[in-house]
Amino acid sequence: xxxxSRTSARFYTLAISRRLFSIDGVSDNPLEAAYDVTxxxxxxxLVRDGMYTMETTVTVVENLFQNMNSR
Amino acid sequence: MWALDILxxxxxxxxxLTAPAGELMTGPVYTSSGHLLYNLTQCGKQGILSAPFSTDxxxxxxxxxxxxxxxxxxxxxxxHTLVYATTVGKQEQQLVWVDRxxxxxxPIGPSLSGLIxxxxxxxxxxxxxxxRDEDRWDxxxxxxxxxxxxxLTFDGYQESHPSWSxxxxxxxxxxxxxxxxxxxxxxxxxxxxxxxxxxxxPTTAVYNLNGAIGVKNCSISGKMT
Numbered sequence: 231x232x233x234x235s236r237t238s239a240r241f242y243t244l245a246i247s248r249r250l251f252s253i254d255g256v257s258d259n260p261l262e263a264a265y266d267v268t269x270x271x272x273x274x275x276l277v278r279d280g281m282y283t284m285e286t287t288v289t290v291v292e293n294l295f296q297n298m299n300s301r
Numbered sequence: 302m303w304a305l306d307i308l309x310x311x312x313x314x315x316x317x318l319t320a321p322a323g324e325l326m327t328g329p330v331y332t333s334s335g336h337l338l339y340n341l342t343q344c345g346k347q348g349i350l351s352a353p354f355s356t357d358x359x360x361x362x363x364x365x366x367x368x369x370x371x372x373x374x375x376x377x378x379x380x381h382t383l384v385y386a387t388t389v390g391k392q393e394q395q396l397v398w399v400d401r402x403x404x405x406x407x408p409i410g411p412s413l414s415g416l417i418x419x420x421x422x423x424x425x426x427x428x429x430x431x432x433r434d435e436d437r438w439d440x441x442x443x444x445x446x447x448x449x450x451x452x453l454t455f456d457g458y459q460e461s462h463p464s465w466s467x468x469x470x471x472x473x474x475x476x477x478x479x480x481x482x483x484x485x486x487x488x489x490x491x492x493x494x495x496x497x498x499x500x501x502x503p504t505t506a507v508y509n510l511n512g513a514i515g516v517k518n519c520s521i522s523g524k525m526t
Contacts, residue, residue, distance in 0.1 A: 250401050262461060268425045270425075278397050280394055
């Protein structure tokens with residue numbers, strides 16, 4: 231959403247807000263914003279979700295039998 | 302409820318272990334050392350446990366104990382070598398420019414996990430943003446022109462809500478430490494300048510137009526002060 235505004239000693243809104251666009255794949259965190267705007271208001275930086283990757287590590291433990299007999 | 306049962310032919314089914322409420326018990330294997338190994342998953346964390354097992358009574362013969370905190374799908378060979386897998390999922394985020402119509406202009410710098418709260422500097426040349434690396438939440442700085450990034454904080458606490466000063470020479474952000482939060486003003490060269498007293502409430506802060514820091518505390522009920 232965007233709304234013309236003026237900042238001085240107080241914050242004024244000068245018109246009715248209007249929707250700029252809707253977009254999918256933007257990080258959704260209710261406590262912190264996932265965007266900001268440049269000073270001229272023409273570009274918006276968004277946090278977009280990227281690829282979800284899985285990394286698997288295989289571990290080998292030798293002499294397990296010996297270790298367990300000590301339990 | 303998850304449990305381990307033993308089946309013998311013909312017709313015997315006996316319950317030998319029951320998982321505590323809310324925990325998943327999977328992947329059991331029997332070893333010639335006289336143990337059962339199995340996965341136990343609790344709150345998303347997986348570990349491998351072992352319990353002594355009697356083939357005479359067909360039952361657990363002792364208290365289960367932890368083999369490894371991080372592991373999945375154990376397998377034990379005849380020469381008593383244990384093999385298990387550890388799988389970690391990772392969600393990366395990417396900063397991107399879009400125009401006022403939502404059209405993508407392009408990516409900004411490399412991706413990182415946990416990116417949130419980007420703050421563009423007044424000169425539009427830097428972006429301060431929260432990011433996660435190795436389970437640490439820090440403030441990162443993206444250089445828009447160079448497409449590079451660097452870490453601005455290294456203290457191991459959880460930083461959030463970066464905000465720029467009007468001159469673009471300082472940022473202010475919140476830090477969560479144990480059960481308290483406080484606000485720090487940091488020069489872009491990494492020099493700490495100002496801190497608030499730690500308090501019990503989640504806190505965010507912004508520079509106002511006069512260069513002063515406005516602090517907002519939000520109680521659990523959502524009331525702002």
